[in-house]
Amino acid sequence: MLSRCVICLLVLSSAIGSCRVAEADEHPNILFVFSDDHAFQAVSAYGSVINSTPHIDRIANEGMRFDRCVVTNSICGPSRAVILTGKYSHLNGFRQNGDNFDGAQTTFPKLLRAAGYQTAIYGKWHLRSTPTGFDDWMVLPGQGAYYNPDFLLPGDGKTKIEGYTTDIITDSALTWLQEKRDADKPFMLMVQHKAPHREWLPGPDHLDTFKDREMPEPETLFDDYANRAPVLAEQTMTIDRHMRDGWDLKLWRESDIGTKPYERFFNRFTDEQRQRWDEAYRQENEAFIAANLKGKDLVRWKYQRYIKDYLRCIQSVDDGIGRLLDYLDENGLADNTIVIYSSDQGFYLGEHGWYDKRWILEESLRTPLVVRWPGVTDAGSSSDRIVSNLDFAQTFLEAAGVDAPDDVQGQSLVPLLRGEQPVDWRDEFYYHYYELGTHNVAAHYGIVTDQYKLVHYYRRLNEERQPVDIDQWDLLDREKDPLEMTSYIDDPAYSNVREELQQRLKALRGRFGVVEE
Ligand code: SGN
Ligand code: CA
Numbered sequence: 001m002l003s004r005c006v007i008c009l010l011v012l013s014s015a016i017g018s019c020r021v022a023e024a025d026e027h028p029n030i031l032f033v034f035s036d037d038h039a040f041q042a043v044s045a046y047g048s049v050i051n052s053t054p055h056i057d058r059i060a061n062e063g064m065r066f067d068r069c070v071v072t073n074s075i076c077g078p079s080r081a082v083i084l085t086g087k088y089s090h091l092n093g094f095r096q097n098g099d100n101f102d103g104a105q106t107t108f109p110k111l112l113r114a115a116g117y118q119t120a121i122y123g124k125w126h127l128r129s130t131p132t133g134f135d136d137w138m139v140l141p142g143q144g145a146y147y148n149p150d151f152l153l154p155g156d157g158k159t160k161i162e163g164y165t166t167d168i169i170t171d172s173a174l175t176w177l178q179e180k181r182d183a184d185k186p187f188m189l190m191v192q193h194k195a196p197h198r199e200w201l202p203g204p205d206h207l208d209t210f211k212d213r214e215m216p217e218p219e220t221l222f223d224d225y226a227n228r229a230p231v232l233a234e235q236t237m238t239i240d241r242h243m244r245d246g247w248d249l250k251l252w253r254e255s256d257i258g259t260k261p262y263e264r265f266f267n268r269f270t271d272e273q274r275q276r277w278d279e280a281y282r283q284e285n286e287a288f289i290a291a292n293l294k295g296k297d298l299v300r301w302k303y304q305r306y307i308k309d310y311l312r313c314i315q316s317v318d319d320g321i322g323r324l325l326d327y328l329d330e331n332g333l334a335d336n337t338i339v340i341y342s343s344d345q346g347f348y349l350g351e352h353g354w355y356d357k358r359w360i361l362e363e364s365l366r367t368p369l370v371v372r373w374p375g376v377t378d379a380g381s382s383s384d385r386i387v388s389n390l391d392f393a394q395t396f397l398e399a400a401g402v403d404a405p406d407d408v409q410g411q412s413l414v415p416l417l418r419g420e421q422p423v424d425w426r427d428e429f430y431y432h433y434y435e436l437g438t439h440n441v442a443a444h445y446g447i448v449t450d451q452y453k454l455v456h457y458y459r460r461l462n463e464e465r466q467p468v469d470i471d472q473w474d475l476l477d478r479e480k481d482p483l484e485m486t487s488y489i490d491d492p493a494y495s496n497v498r499e500e501l502q503q504r505l506k507a508l509r510g511r512f513g514v515v516e517e
Contacts, residue, residue, distance in 0.1 A: 073432055110132065173189060202309055207276060340392075392413075450478075
């Protein structure tokens with residue numbers, strides 16, 4: 001009797017489920033807002049204790065929050081290439097920043113466009129080659145500038161726009177929606193912010209936000225890198241030793257102004273912008289110089305300066321999302337538009353003493369992902385399944401009713417977004433970071449599960465900055481050690497776990513066709 005009831009309930013709920021899907025638009029619009037280096041620790045929907053992001057939270061509250069969205073390769077260009085293609089770096093050919101994206105390959109925007117979608121992208125691109133698959137685009141050259149940026153346009157065009165880059169990118173997207181959108185076609189619009197990327201230059205609206213607050217420090221701000229692979233200590237991305245006074249910490253000197261390294265920074269300011277900056281930082285900078293801080297006190301001061309500027313950049317991203325959501329509401333588009341917010345990877349906000357990303361350690365492996373899909377995704381839902389930027393292409397294609405090519409490597413998130421609990425969802429993930437250079441992070445790959453990570457660091461730069469092969473391993477247990485401060489690789493109690501993970505890692509590499517170190 002009981003089991004018959006359960007069956008009835010299951011049938012009923014799946015019938016309701018399919019009704020809801022059928023009701024949703026078969027070709028929903030897709031608004032994909034994306035930022036650069038936005039850590040989940042700085043999103044209030046994820047429980048941030050340092051800031052509030054009401055508009056990103058609105059997407060989460062009206063849709064689904066993914067609590068373990070991990071990236072395949074925690075760095076900018078590679079993440080973008082993975083998203084466009086739905087394939088790992090070794091197959092899409094873009095392993096590290098500075099590579100050239102082969103724009104002739106199949107991408108999800110191309111497939112959507114071929115299926116009748118109108119496509120556009122505004123903001124950061126960072127893939128070197130010219131965007132392909134878009135009806136309209138305007139992208140920053142390389143990393144782009146925070147103030148008065150240059151933009152590249154179709155047909156080798158270039159334009160310089162006065163203002164703050166985050167606001168300009170939002171404005172461009174709104175202008176496209178208002179003036180260039182073809183109301184007879186569904187759209188896929190990518191709004192790709194430069195913020196909150198280093199050097200964390202806040203916009204004029206938020207130069208004073210957080211001014212009088214003391215931000216809580218992460219527990220691992222003074223990590224000594226003991227008890228893990230030695231290569232971890234060799235990076236050059238600490239708040240303590242690797243931040244530049246003039247740019248990163250805004251402790252510039254008059255003699256710096258006008259010099260070449262300031263090209264992307266002060267040299268671009270208008271007189272008015274420059275004056276606002278002087279007003280915003282002068283007093284604090286004078287107090288800092290007078291205090292002559294040393295040791296941990298100096299690190300603490302740097303952390304405060306860093307985190308506040310970083311969060312100020314995010315506030316402008318969040319403001320822009322609010323404007324886009326309002327536009328959808330006011331123009332009757334909210335019900336048939338899927339809204340996604342994510343970032344190219346996570347970021348260290350002082351955890352392990354770091355800024356930047358790249359490592360498999362959780363804060364940069366994980367990225368925020370919230371999705372609102374009216375009529376399909378339950379408001380206020382969440383998923384703790386392992387999902388990835390590898391899945392975005394297939395998700396967009398399935399949502400639009402377009403078949404994905406056979407050689408994509410992710411899993412569509414559509415079943416999760418419908419509230420289903422697929423029994424065959426992945427319980428392991430393959431990570432691979434390649435770039436040797438900036439910040440001196442070793443090349444490494446590994447397997448990630450809900451509880452464990454097994455990592456192989458296989459190459460680094462030597463003192464002459466030449467690549468040399470190494471063979472170091474870490475085994476992390478996030479249940480026992482959530483802050484990832486200890487490796488259990490040599491702990492006899494973990495020998496079975498280690499062996500099992502080694503087998504699974506090998507199998508994963510085989511499955512994804514990784515034939516290289
Ligand atoms: C720049 C930054 C680095 C950062 C890389 C990659 N230096 O080189 O701190 O790791 O970009 O970032 S800066 O002098 O430009 O600030 S990524 O997001 O593009 O991958
Ligand atoms: Ca990035």
